[in-house]
Amino acid sequence: GFKNAAELDFTIDENKVKMEEAFQLVEKEKGSVFPLIINGERVETEKKITSLSPATKEVLGYACSCSQELAEKAIQGANEAFKKWSVTPLEERARALRKLARLVEENRYYIDAWNVEESGKNWGEADGELCELLDFINSYVMHMNNLEKGLELVPTDEYTKCIYIPIGVAVPPWNFPLSLIGGMVAAAVVTGNSIVCKPSSDSPIVAYKFVELCEKAGIPAGVVNYIPGSGSDIGDFIVEHPLTRFINFTGSKEIGCRINEHAAKISKGQKWIKRVVAEMGGKNAIIVDSSANIKKAAQGIASSAFTFQGQKCSACSRAIVMSDVYDELVDAVVEEAKKLKADQGAGRDNAAIGPVINQNAYNNITSYIEVGRKEGTIVYGGTYSDEKGYFVDPTVIRDIKRDARIANEEIFGPVLAVIKVDSFDEALDIANQTEYGLTGSVYSETRENIMKAKVQFNVGNLYFNRKSTAAVVLQHPFGGFNMSGTDAKTGTSDYLTNFLNLKSITEDLTD
Numbered sequence: 267g268f269k270n271a272a273e274l275d276f277t278i279d280e281n282k283v284k285m286e287e288a289f290q291l292v293e294k295e296k297g298s299v300f301p302l303i304i305n306g307e308r309v310e311t312e313k314k315i316t317s318l319s320p321a322t323k324e325v326l327g328y329a330c331s332c333s334q335e336l337a338e339k340a341i342q343g344a345n346e347a348f349k350k351w352s353v354t355p356l357e358e359r360a361r362a363l364r365k366l367a368r369l370v371e372e373n374r375y376y377i378d379a380w381n382v383e384e385s386g387k388n389w390g391e392a393d394g395e396l397c398e399l400l401d402f403i404n405s406y407v408m409h410m411n412n413l414e415k416g417l418e419l420v421p422t423d424e425y426t427k428c429i430y431i432p433i434g435v436a437v438p439p440w441n442f443p444l445s446l447i448g449g450m451v452a453a454a455v456v457t458g459n460s461i462v463c464k465p466s467s468d469s470p471i472v473a474y475k476f477v478e479l480c481e482k483a484g485i486p487a488g489v490v491n492y493i494p495g496s497g498s499d500i501g502d503f504i505v506e507h508p509l510t511r512f513i514n515f516t517g518s519k520e521i522g523c524r525i526n527e528h529a530a531k532i533s534k535g536q537k538w539i540k541r542v543v544a545e546m547g548g549k550n551a552i553i554v555d556s557s558a559n560i561k562k563a564a565q566g567i568a569s570s571a572f573t574f575q576g577q578k579c580s581a582c583s584r585a586i587v588m589s590d591v592y593d594e595l596v597d598a599v600v601e602e603a604k605k606l607k608a609d610q611g612a613g614r615d616n617a618a619i620g621p622v623i624n625q626n627a628y629n630n631i632t633s634y635i636e637v638g639r640k641e642g643t644i645v646y647g648g649t650y651s652d653e654k655g656y657f658v659d660p661t662v663i664r665d666i667k668r669d670a671r672i673a674n675e676e677i678f679g680p681v682l683a684v685i686k687v688d689s690f691d692e693a694l695d696i697a698n699q700t701e702y703g704l705t706g707s708v709y710s711e712t713r714e715n716i717m718k719a720k721v722q723f724n725v726g727n728l729y730f731n732r733k734s735t736a737a738v739v740l741q742h743p744f745g746g747f748n749m750s751g752t753d754a755k756t757g758t759s760d761y762l763t764n765f766l767n768l769k770s771i772t773e774d775l776t777d
């Protein structure tokens with residue numbers, strides 16, 4: 267009985283009031299120090315990571331920063347915990363995860379409020395992420411119950427079985443603040459592994475709140491360890507550690523490729539070949555052909571390109587449009603973008619568009635806007651300010667050539683490049699030309715084009731007459747091709763097998 271979690275409706279007064287109350291709770295905790303959690307112990311360190319509100323630059327709190335010595339302790343502790351957890355019956359592991367899901371629901375407004383404050387999401391985006399977390403937890407419990415039955419084998423006069431067993435210490439270095447780290451943890455825990463979590467330095471508090479709930483749910487000490495720290499301080503160390511068996515990463519292509527390379531090196535004392543799941547960036551395109559419903563296409567493009575400030579790996583950053591509907595489509599996208607202008611007062615006040623995550627992201631996005639200003643014509647946006655927080659207005663740039671930088675490089679911000687084409691084949695060719703292959707959409711009413719795109723548009727998640735964002739667990743299994751990643755397809759049973767070894771056991775029954 268799996269059912270997707272339903273998002274809260276924040277137009278209902280009661281929900282608004284609860285959200286405001288949750289912000290009051292968060293307010294009281296601002297400025298606190300959040301320790302590491304190693305083997306169930308709280309460890310404070312001298313060095314801190316400051317978590318800033320991207321909307322106001324206010325200090326939200328200080329996460330302790332893990333050193334290599336403490337990372338060593340966490341990995342050793344996880345290895346010890348693994349010995350017991352890996353033989354704990356699934357019933358117990360699943361029970362803890364069901365409890366965790368319940369605790370997440372009970373603390374829903376509070377977690378949403380922290381996510382809004384720390385990541386700059388609006389309320390709906392934050393709650394949508396929490397629903398995704400619940401879906402990950404519940405789907406992984408369901409899949410593991412099925413995998414536990416083992417693999418069906420041909421009956422012979424031997425007694426044979428093939429069972430899935432946990433592999434060992436897993437390390438997920440990054441998260442979307444909540445659902446990605448939560449999904450990684452749930453998958454590791456339900457499969458009987460222990461895990462060392464290094465959250466992003468931009469969102470350590472949301473991750474801390476989640477790991478706290480794991481403890482409350484009864485997951486034993488040492489199974490889930492929490493060690494924020496900068497990638498440069500401890501990233502390579504935890505990846506290269508001989509006891510690490512599996513690295514589950516979500517982040518940029520640059521870091522994902524680095525992890526893959528470092529994980530391939532055999533460290534002294536290492537007894538296995540490490541697995542890497544790396545889900546990385548995208549340069550996602552939406553194609554609009556001459557037969558498309560232009561209004562619907564414009565709404566889908568604007569929503570995919572600008573919600574959460576374009577900081578979704580699935581966000582649309584290229585609209586590839588047939589010449590005969592090009593001007594009409596550009597005008598319609600601008601109309602939609604106008605509804606989404608960045609609200610400079612955004613933050614907890616639930617504006618449609620809020621800030622981008624930090625100063626580096628702001629600098630990177632705005633420098634791409636300046637590149638785009640030279641490569642095409644800005645027809646909407648192009649304005650930004652980091653005076654109070656990191657705000658970039660949704661930006662639409664038309665007449666971009668296929669070889670332009672903003673047509674090929676990931677920007678990870680609210681910037682849309684619009685490219686004109688003369689044929690559907692040319693549109694597909696441009697859509698496939700980047701090194702990425704994460705998501706893509708086609709707006710068309712022509713069956714022939716739809717059927718062609720199903721075969722030729724080479725992305726992990728392909729949609730028709732629908733936006734390229736908002737994948738739902740077990741409705742749209744998620745993961746990219748090419749330099750977008752290892753195509754792990756989160757939320758599926760296949761995903762869990764990354765955390766497992768398949769052990770074949772045979773007993774001769776003849777005398």
Ligand code: NAP
Pocket residue numbers: 439440441442464465466467468495496497498500501502505516517518519520521522524525545546547548578579676678704746750751
């Ligand atoms: P990032 O710069 O690659 O950082 C990701 C994580 O890697 C952070 O926790 C970072 O730590 C850590 N890290 C840095 N150096 C490391 C090292 N040497 N070893 C191990 N870990 C290391 O990515 P980001 O800017 O935070 O995230 C945006 C990117 O993620 C975009 O490219 C986006 O498309 C992608 N993304 C992909 C998906 C997907 O499912 N495909 C989903 C969401 C996001 P610090 O924070 O401490 O530096």
